[in-house]
Amino acid sequence: MGTAPRIAIDAMGGDTGPDVMLAGAALALARRDDLRFLLFGDEAAVRPVLDRHDSLARVSEIVHCPDVISGDDRPSQAIRRAKTTSMGRAIAAVKEGDAQAAVSGGNTGALMAMAKLALRTMPGIHRPALAALLPTLGDNDVVMLDLGANPDCATDNLVQFAVMGAAYARVVLELERPRVQLLNIGTEELKGTDELKAAAAILRASDHLHMRFEGFVEGDKLSRGDVDVIVTDGFSGNIALKSLEGTARFVTDLLRRAFTSSVRSKIGFLISRPATELLRHHLDPNNHNGAVFLGLNGLVVKSHGSATDKGVANAIRVAARMVREDITRKITEDLANVSARAAEGEAA
Incomplete structure (x- = not known):
C-alpha cells in the first residue's frame, strides 16, 4: 500500500508519440x-519533450x-524485435523488476504477444484477459472482460476471468x-x-469469494449499471465493445447534426448545453482509458x-492503483479459494 509506483512508459506508443504520452505522465x-x-524511446525525440515538463523530468x-x-x-514481427523497441523494453522492465507496471498506447496485438511471452501467466491462470472500464447509467463504471485476447474460451477460462475481473473491480471501483454476471x-x-452454463454452476457455488455472482446478463443491459463485472469470451466481448463505442459515436454525431440543422436548433443547443456537455463527458473515452492485461506475472496497461x-x-x-493495491496477490488468493472449494467438492 505504501509503494511509490515506478511506471515504465512506452513513450513512442500512441498516435502522437512522446508529446501526448509525456504530457499524460506529467498530468498523472x-x-x-x-x-x-x-521513459522508453528514441532519446532525441523524448528529451526535448521531457525538458518542457520540469516536475516530470x-x-x-x-x-x-x-x-x-x-x-x-x-x-x-514485434516479438523478434522486443529487445530493441520501446514497447518491448518497457515490458522487460516489469519482468526484471525495474518497474512495477508498463503503459503503452501502441499496437494492441504486439503488446499482448510480447507481454505474454515475457511475463507468462500467473500460476492457476491458463490465459490472460483484456479488461476495461465502460460507462454506465449507474453509480460506477462496469468492468468487462475479455475484450479480444481469447476468441474461444473453455469453462475454466470464464471462471478465471470472473475471479480476475472481480479483483480488478475491488481495486478500481472500490x-x-x-x-x-456472464454475458x-x-x-x-x-x-x-x-x-x-458450467461456468455459472461453478461461480454459484463460490459464495466464499469476494464477489456476488448474479447469473447471466443480456447485451442490452450492459450499460444499465446493474452489474459491476461482465464476463465473456474475447470474440463476443470485442463485438460488444465495438458496438458500444459505435453507438456512443452515433448518438453524439446525431445530436451534433440535429443541433446544427437550423437556427431554432442552434438556439435549442445553447439552452440544453449543460446537459449535452454532461453527455459528452460521460461518453468521452479518455475518462475510461486504460485496458488491462489481467493474469500475467506483471502489470501491463x-x-x-x-x-x-x-x-x-x-x-x-489505473496502473499505479493496481500496484498500490497489489492486485496480483488478490487474484492469487481468490484462485486458491476456488481450487480449494473444487477439491472439497470432489472429495465429498
Whole structure:
C-alpha cells in the first residue's frame, strides 16, 4: 500500500508519440506526486519533450531505444524485435523488476504477444484477459472482460476471468463484493453454451469469494449499471465493445447534426448545453482509458492510441492503483479459494 509506483512508459506508443504520452505522465504526476517513471524511446525525440515538463523530468529516467513497433507490425514481427523497441523494453522492465507496471498506447496485438511471452501467466491462470472500464447509467463504471485476447474460451477460462475481473473491480471501483454476471443470449439458466452454463454452476457455488455472482446478463443491459463485472469470451466481448463505442459515436454525431440543422436548433443547443456537455463527458473515452492485461506475472496497461493527455493520465492512474493495491496477490488468493472449494467438492 505504501509503494511509490515506478511506471515504465512506452513513450513512442500512441498516435502522437512522446508529446501526448509525456504530457499524460506529467498530468498523472500532478495528481499524485509519488509516481516515478522510466521513459522508453528514441532519446532525441523524448528529451526535448521531457525538458518542457520540469516536475516530470525530476522523477523520470530516459532509456534510449532505437526501434519502434508500428501499428502495422504483426505480433510475430514485434516479438523478434522486443529487445530493441520501446514497447518491448518497457515490458522487460516489469519482468526484471525495474518497474512495477508498463503503459503503452501502441499496437494492441504486439503488446499482448510480447507481454505474454515475457511475463507468462500467473500460476492457476491458463490465459490472460483484456479488461476495461465502460460507462454506465449507474453509480460506477462496469468492468468487462475479455475484450479480444481469447476468441474461444473453455469453462475454466470464464471462471478465471470472473475471479480476475472481480479483483480488478475491488481495486478500481472500490467495491468489497462486486456483482458479477456472464454475458449470454438470455437470463434463463438453460440458455447459452455448455461452457457458460458450467461456468455459472461453478461461480454459484463460490459464495466464499469476494464477489456476488448474479447469473447471466443480456447485451442490452450492459450499460444499465446493474452489474459491476461482465464476463465473456474475447470474440463476443470485442463485438460488444465495438458496438458500444459505435453507438456512443452515433448518438453524439446525431445530436451534433440535429443541433446544427437550423437556427431554432442552434438556439435549442445553447439552452440544453449543460446537459449535452454532461453527455459528452460521460461518453468521452479518455475518462475510461486504460485496458488491462489481467493474469500475467506483471502489470501491463493498454492506452488508446488516440488518447489525449487526460486519457494517458487515466491509464497511468489505473496502473499505479493496481500496484498500490497489489492486485496480483488478490487474484492469487481468490484462485486458491476456488481450487480449494473444487477439491472439497470432489472429495465429498
